[in-house]
Amino acid sequence: MKKKKLFYGKGLPYLKLNDLPGKLIVIEGPDCSGRSTQISMLKDWLETKGHAVLDTGLKRSTLIGNVILEAKKGNTLGKKTLSLLYCTDFADQLENKIIPALSAGFIVLADRYIFTLMARDFVRGASKEWLMELFGFALVPDLVFYLSINPDVLLHRAFSKYGCLDYWESGMDLYLSSDMFESFKKYHTLLKREYEEMVKNFNFIVIDAERDPNEIQKDIRERISVFLDSQAL
DSSP states (O other), X not given: OOOOOOBSSSOOTTOOGGGOOSEEEEEEOOTTSSHHHHXXXXXXXXXXXXXXXXXXXXXXXXXXXXXXXXXXXXXXXXXXXXXXXXXXXXXXXXXXXXXXXXXXXXXXXXXXXXHHHHHXXXXXXXXXXXXXXXXXXXXXXXXXXXXXXXXXXXXXXXXXXXXXOOTTTTTGGGTSOSSHHHHHHHHHHHHHHHHHHHHHHHTOEEEETTSOHHHHHXXXXXXXXXXXXXXXX
């Protein structure tokens, strides 16, 4: 049975959801959970199956992406300001990349969606009602995979990859600890708790991200294959 397209809130009045034959598949999870690797592998696989694929992600808006990167450098942004910048980035990509691709029948692979933005803001004390209203224009994805990983494993991966820890990704603005390593673990424990709450509320498919990337890819492909077969009926 074909899945009906929906918005999370009031949506976009001009958009007719029946005009979106494409599919929106989201990979969620924290930095260094393996999202980019999985999306790259999925894109290659889906294209060999004959599907047109667009991959997108946070901070890729030509309108605001660079503004976010520059603004974060000073580590002085207010919580609500940062939320609104990311929302603008997402809105621009939704309107100018995601919706046109779905209209053309593409499979859109999103490297994070509104869920990461909301999880970060929930940890920082934002109102759930305010955020749901803010992102009410967002399309409900067809599938959401959440790459679940222990904060200690994540810390090791992040430090091995970058050689240092990021101020924002360590939650240093929350003053959880003066030690960046300890702050990172505390922040990602809180973030993981928010993701796990979303598993129930937004029907995430939980994937153990501490395994070999090929094993993870196999699990994701199996779920996507079942979904695509069901939509062809």
